[in-house]
Every structure is written in structure tokens, then in C-alpha cells.
Amino acid sequence: MIGIYGGTFDPVHFGHLRTALEIREIFAATEMRLVPSARPPHREQPAVSVAMRVEMLHAALDGHPGLVVDTRELDRAGPSYMIDTLASIRSEVGAEEPLLLCIGCDAFLQLQSWHRWRQLFDHAHIVVITRPGWRHEALVPFYQGRLADAVETLQTTACGRLLFQQVTRLEISATRIREIIAEGKDPGFLLPDAVLAIIAEHRLYR
Ligand code: ATP
Numbered sequence: 001m002i003g004i005y006g007g008t009f010d011p012v013h014f015g016h017l018r019t020a021l022e023i024r025e026i027f028a029a030t031e032m033r034l035v036p037s038a039r040p041p042h043r044e045q046p047a048v049s050v051a052m053r054v055e056m057l058h059a060a061l062d063g064h065p066g067l068v069v070d071t072r073e074l075d076r077a078g079p080s081y082m083i084d085t086l087a088s089i090r091s092e093v094g095a096e097e098p099l100l101l102c103i104g105c106d107a108f109l110q111l112q113s114w115h116r117w118r119q120l121f122d123h124a125h126i127v128v129i130t131r132p133g134w135r136h137e138a139l140v141p142f143y144q145g146r147l148a149d150a151v152e153t154l155q156t157t158a159c160g161r162l163l164f165q166q167v168t169r170l171e172i173s174a175t176r177i178r179e180i181i182a183e184g185k186d187p188g189f190l191l192p193d194a195v196l197a198i199i200a201e202h203r204l205y206r
Contacts, residue, residue: 001098001155003032004070004089004124006082008174009053010046011199012060013191015172017067019129022167023102024066027127027151032102033070033089034061041079042110047178048204050074059194081115086123090159098158099124105134112142121146125154125161131169181205 005020012034020032034057038050046053050073057069072088073080082101089099101124103111108128111117120126125148130136140147148154148161172190180187182205188196199205 001027001029001100002089002093003027003029003100003102004035004086005032005102006035006037006085008040008043008046009034009036009057010048010174011053011056011177011191011195011204013172013174013177013195015170017060017192018170019102019167020067021064023100023127023129023165026165026167027100027155029100030066032067034067035070035073035085037080038073038076039078039080041081041115042113052198052202052204056195056198059198060192062194079115083114083116083119083123086120090123096158098155100154101126102129103127104129105131105136108136108139121160121162124159125157125163127154127163127165130164130166136164178205 003023007016009016020034023029024032036050036053036057039045054069054071061067061069073085076084086099086101093099101120103126105128114120128136143162146160146162148163154161154163177187177190181199
């Protein structure tokens, strides 16, 4: 199984990293690929260039061989649609390999606005990272037949299922980190020191 975790990572922080690590362990994935969005279709464009966001990701993942940066969205023109990314990874790994697309509950609430969202399930399973007390029942009818309640179900099939999974919740957001830096305050202990060093060196988010 290969996990896929997309985001702007502007900048990457411990909320992303801890989630990626725990999902890899829970699903016994061979690797988790963090996929920086070059041109996110659904939000303001990132504050920092994709090259710099990739550099921060590499620094953050150094020493964690199971977590890797996948830069394929840099090589495509136009909006960075996840469906294109999944299709591209699927074509490389073959039909049998389980693929696991990880999204936060905020992203899940928007899923039906994603480009060709139904076809995401033709290539991957989707795991939604939930928080305690988060209610998703209202959305479940859209996914009848896809809902799984066991990790094994996803490990033994290549794609097509949906699972809600809790991980250690760290209330960190990149938005707040950018605000802290812009206010001249210290974002220490919210993201790795190696990432902070890059931010300081290039005076990012000021
Ligand atoms: P921003 O504040 O700029 O929107 P963000 O911190 O939400 O950024 P993104 O790069 O937009 O980070 O998110 C990538 C993915 O990580 C999304 O699926 C999002 O739901 C998830 N995510 C964001 N913050 C956390 C967190 N603290 N814990 C777990 N997952 C998170």
C-alpha cells in the first residue's frame, strides 16, 4: 500500500507530519507520499513558491525514509487536480497496489467540489482524518457501499473504499504559522527546526 497526502504545505508543520507517520503505521503502508500542490484549484495561491515549499518538505522529512516528497504536480501545467495525480501514480504502480488518499475532514467536506471527484475512487481508497466528536453522518449517504470500518478491507483491495480514521490531533495550521511569523512572533515547536531555518534564511512569510 502507498499513501498519498496532498496539500499546499505552506509551510509543512507537525500536524501534517504526525498524521502522515501515524497513517503509514496504521495501514502498514510501504511509504507515504506528500504531494505539494503546485497550483491548488480550490483556494488562494500559496504565499511561497512551490520550489521553496518542496525544499521545506525535504528538510522536514529528512531521516524519515517512509515519508517521501512526490513532486509530480510541478511537472503539469494548469490547475493541480488530485484526479490527475492519482491517475498518474496508478499508471506507475499497476492495477493491484492499494493506494490510499489521505484527506482532512475540512477537505472531505469539500470533496464533492473536486474535479471529477467520483473517479478518485477508481484509483484509490480515501481515508478521512477525523477528530474526536466530528460528525460526518450527514455526508455518509453519498458514499453508501464505499464505507469500510476495517483497515484490512483497504489493505486487501486496490481502491474504491472510504474509511474514517482518528490520529493524534495537533491543532496546528499553516495559516496560523504564517500569521505568527508576520506578527514577528516565534512559531517554534509548531514545525521542525529544519523548516524554521529555511523560513529564517529566506525571510519567508514576513
Ligand atoms: P492552511 O492553513 O494554509 O490552509 P493547512 O495547515 O490546513 O494550511 P494544507 O497544506 O492546506 O495545511 O493541508 C494539507 C492536508 O493536511 C489537508 O488534507 C488538511 O486537512 C490536513 N491538515 C492540515 N492541518 C492539519 C493538522 N493540524 N492535523 C492533521 N491534518 C492536517
